[in-house]
Amino acid sequence: MELRSRSRYRGRYAPSPTGPLHRGNLRTALLSWLDARLAGGEWLLRLDDLDTPRNRAGAEDGILADLRWLELDWDGPVIRQSERRGLYASVLSALRRAGRLYPCRCSRRLLADISAPHGQPPVYPGHCRQRAPHWGFFQERLPSWRLRLAEGPLLWPERLGAPGRLDGTAEVGDVVLRRSDGFVAYHLATAVDELLFGITDVVRGDDLRWASGAQVAVMAELGATPPRYCHLPLWRDGEGRRLSKREGAEGVAGLRQQGLDGPAVIGLLAASLALVPDGSRISSAELLSELRRQPPQVAAAGRWPGLRP
Known part of the structure; x- marks a missing residue:
């Protein structure tokens, strides 16, 4: 790539x-635009x-x-992104051939039972990590495809607050890159596009700070460094x-x-x-x-x- x-x-x-777009979306757009133009x-x-x-x-x-x-x-x-599905599929195929992906058949009910700290997404505990891979239909369902994260910290630069740091296996977990319904997952598409378009700075809402770890993990698998992030405090009502x-x-x-x-x-x-x-x-x-x-x-x-x- x-x-x-x-x-x-x-x-x-x-x-x-x-x-x-609501007011918070518009404010993020304005600040992102100003940041680029300045x-x-x-x-x-x-x-x-x-x-x-x-x-x-x-x-x-x-x-x-x-x-x-x-x-x-x-x-x-x-x-x-809907016009770039072929590109994402190529990246998925390359990661699968390299042995970096595995099929996951965990149900939504099972995943919903995973506890997580307040405000944080749950960390996948690896139920399907060591199972024999079966990529085809089983009980009329396809599996999701997960990225097998390596141990160690995921690091990225933050322009507001402390530098980003999460432990890949303990705080992020194996990331879904293709959903069981066949849709390419958000983290893969976002990571690929940040890299291919040469994005240096991402200005977005603080509600997406949690997504940085997963996206940085994908970028690391592709041998690239992440952009700088500026996660903005959310605009809240009265x-x-x-x-x-x-x-x-x-x-x-x-x-x-x-x-x-x-x-x-x-x-x-x-x-x-x-x-x-x-x-x-x-x-x-x-x-x-x-x-x-x-x-x-x-x-x-x-x-x-x-x-x-």
């Missing part, structure tokens, strides 16, 4: 077309649309329209609950119904990061220009004043 050079900053924004780099737009049963009709068009309305321009064509697409958290449509235009929405998002005073009206280009006039150690080093690990 030929990897793109990481000699220049290259970021990405990767929403899933499962519904409209570094003089590129900002790619990737749609993580592999899980087709969860995709919603019209969601992709809505995401693109919202970003354009906020004048968050991306570089190059839109990348759709009762401390995280915003959610499922609960219809307010996005562009709701904000526009309140009479807010693009500069007012950018001002709202930027004020939540302490980049501008409350009530500011400012376009994305104006905000970028203001930040560029700040001292270099503030404007380009990723030290956003409203963020705390």
